[in-house]
Amino acid sequence: MPPSQIYFIAFFVFNILLCAAYFRFKTKSDEIFLDKKVFEKREIEEIFEKRKIIYNRACKALPLIEEFVKNESSFEDLLKFHDQIHDVNFPLPKIPEISCKTNVIPRSSVFNASESMNLLICLPPKCGTSNWQKAIDVHFLNITQGQKAAKEFEEKIKNNTAGMEVYGLIPRIKTEKLFRAKENGEDPKNIYKSKYKVANVRNPFARVFSAWHDKMRNGTDHLIKYGKYFEAIGVFEDFENIPANYFYSFEAFVEYIASNPGDSKKNGHWGTLFRQCSACSLNFSLITHLENSKKEIPFLLEKINLKNEINVGGQYTWNGTKRILEESDRPPDELHWQNVPKETAKLIYKHYYLDFIIFGYSTEEVLKYVHSSNSRKQRPASDKITSSRKYLQSFGKQNDHFKKFSDFICTN
Ligand SMILES: *[C@@H]1O[C@H](CO)[C@@H](O)[C@H](O)[C@H]1NC(C)=O
Ligand SMILES: *[C@@H]1O[C@H](CO)[C@@H](O)[C@H](O)[C@H]1NC(C)=O
Ligand SMILES: *[C@@H]1O[C@H](CO)[C@@H](O)[C@H](O)[C@H]1NC(C)=O
Ligand SMILES: *[C@@H]1O[C@H](CO)[C@@H](O)[C@H](O)[C@H]1NC(C)=O
Ligand SMILES: *[C@@H]1O[C@H](CO)[C@@H](O)[C@H](O)[C@H]1NC(C)=O
Ligand SMILES: *[C@@H]1O[C@H](CO)[C@@H](O)[C@H](O)[C@H]1NC(C)=O
Numbered sequence: 001m002p003p004s005q006i007y008f009i010a011f012f013v014f015n016i017l018l019c020a021a022y023f024r025f026k027t028k029s030d031e032i033f034l035d036k037k038v039f040e041k042r043e044i045e046e047i048f049e050k051r052k053i054i055y056n057r058a059c060k061a062l063p064l065i066e067e068f069v070k071n072e073s074s075f076e077d078l079l080k081f082h083d084q085i086h087d088v089n090f091p092l093p094k095i096p097e098i099s100c101k102t103n104v105i106p107r108s109s110v111f112n113a114s115e116s117m118n119l120l121i122c123l124p125p126k127c128g129t130s131n132w133q134k135a136i137d138v139h140f141l142n143i144t145q146g147q148k149a150a151k152e153f154e155e156k157i158k159n160n161t162a163g164m165e166v167y168g169l170i171p172r173i174k175t176e177k178l179f180r181a182k183e184n185g186e187d188p189k190n191i192y193k194s195k196y197k198v199a200n201v202r203n204p205f206a207r208v209f210s211a212w213h214d215k216m217r218n219g220t221d222h223l224i225k226y227g228k229y230f231e232a233i234g235v236f237e238d239f240e241n242i243p244a245n246y247f248y249s250f251e252a253f254v255e256y257i258a259s260n261p262g263d264s265k266k267n268g269h270w271g272t273l274f275r276q277c278s279a280c281s282l283n284f285s286l287i288t289h290l291e292n293s294k295k296e297i298p299f300l301l302e303k304i305n306l307k308n309e310i311n312v313g314g315q316y317t318w319n320g321t322k323r324i325l326e327e328s329d330r331p332p333d334e335l336h337w338q339n340v341p342k343e344t345a346k347l348i349y350k351h352y353y354l355d356f357i358i359f360g361y362s363t364e365e366v367l368k369y370v371h372s373s374n375s376r377k378q379r380p381a382s383d384k385i386t387s388s389r390k391y392l393q394s395f396g397k398q399n400d401h402f403k404k405f406s407d408f409i410c411t412n
C-alpha cells in the first residue's frame, strides 16, 4: 500500500472517532441540561408545596399570630414564632378556640375569573401586578367577547390608552359574600369554587417602598386620592430629604405606617396583603413571590393551564418618573431602608407580621431589611406619633366603609 493511501485511511478513521466522541459528548451534555431543568422544576414544585403547607398552618394559628401583634412581644419573640410556623415539622402550639371573622373591604384585590379560566387570583397593588392583569385581561376578553375585542384591547395596552380599564375588566370578588358565609356558619372557602386559586405577593418591605415611590409622587391625581393621609404623614417630615417631585420622604411615610398599627384605615396600596387577598377566608393553593417571579411564573402558568394562552411580562421599576424594564438596573431593595431607624423597621415587620408569615416569607427575608436599617437614628418624639394617630382617627370617623372593618378579626 502506498503511504498516501495509509495516510488517507488513517485520516478517515480518525475523523470517525472524532465524530463519535463529539456525539457522545453532545448527548451527555443534553442529558445534563435536561437533568438540570427537571431538577429546577422539582425545586420550584417544592417551593409551592411548602408555601401551601405554611399558608394552612398559619391560617390555623391565626388567633395566635394576632395575639403576638397585639401584645408586647419583642422583635425576637416575633421572629421565633415566625420560624416555628415556618418549620413544617414543628408541631403547632395549642390554639385558643376562638373564631375569626372575615373583613368586608370596598375593593378586593381578588379577581373572579372562574367561568373563563377556572381561576381565582389575588393581584394586590404594588406587587408587580399590572403585567399579570394585562395578560389575563386579554385572555379574558378573547374568551368572553372574542378575538376582535381581545386584539383591540391588546392594541390599547400597547399604545398606552387602556388606563384604569385594565383593573376593571374582570370582576372582583365580593367580600360581603365571605363575611355572610362566616356569619351563617358556612366555610367561606367553599363560596368561590375555581379549581385554581392563586395569590401573587411581594415582600412587604419592598412593597411599602413601592407604594411610597408611586403614590407619594406628585402625579396626576395623587393629591386628590392620597391627600387625606398627608397630615398623618407630614408630622414626621423634616423637609430636608424630600426627593424632587415628591410630597413626602420615604422616611416620613414609613414612620406614619409604624406609628399607626392596624390596617383598618390604611389605603389599599399599602394595606396588608392579608386584607387585600382575604387570606384565610379563601383557600389559596398556589402562592407566588414577585421576588422569584422569573422562575415561578412559567411553572405557575403551566400549573394553571395557561402556558400557551398568556404571556406575563417582566417586572418593571422606575427611573425618576419613567418606567424601565431591566431588572438588573435595580439597586437592592433593602438599601432604601438605610435612613429608617431600626426600631421603625422592626415596627414595620410587626405591622405586616401576618403577611410575612402567611404568605411564606422567611425570617431571613425580614432580617435582610432590618439589618440594613439605621441603628443610630431614633424614632420621632412621642407627641408627633400621638398627633399622627389623631389625624388618622378623625379620618376614620368620617369614612363609612371603615365601620365594618376591624384591625383584628379574631375575638372570643
Ligand atoms: C403574646 O401572645 C402569645 C400568644 O398567645 C404568647 O405566647 C406570648 O407569650 C405573649 N407575649 C407577651 C409578651 O405577652
Ligand atoms: C364568579 O364569577 C362567575 C361569572 O364569571 C359567576 O357566575 C359567579 O357567581 C361568581 N362567583 C361568586 C361567588 O360570586
Ligand atoms: C384568541 O384565541 C384564539 C384561539 O384560541 C387564539 O388563536 C388567538 O391568538 C387569541 N387572541 C389573542 C389576542 O389573544
Ligand atoms: C390605541 O388603540 C386603540 C385600539 O386599537 C385605538 O382605538 C386608538 O385610536 C389608539 N389610540 C392611539 C392614540 O393611537
Ligand atoms: C378549597 O378549594 C377547592 C377548590 O376551589 C375546594 O374544592 C375545596 O373543597 C376547598 N377546601 C376547603 C377546605 O374548603
Ligand atoms: C405638584 O405639581 C403641581 C403641578 O405641576 C405643582 O403646582 C405643585 O407645586 C407640586 N407640588 C409639590 C409638592 O411638588
Ligand SMILES: *[C@@H]1O[C@H](CO)[C@@H](O)[C@H](O)[C@H]1NC(C)=O
Pocket (backbone or CB within 6 Å): 319, 320, 324, 329
Ligand atoms: C435614568 O435616567 C437618566 C436620565 O434620563 C439616565 O442618564 C440614566 O442612565 C437612567 N438610568 C437607568 C438605570 O436607566
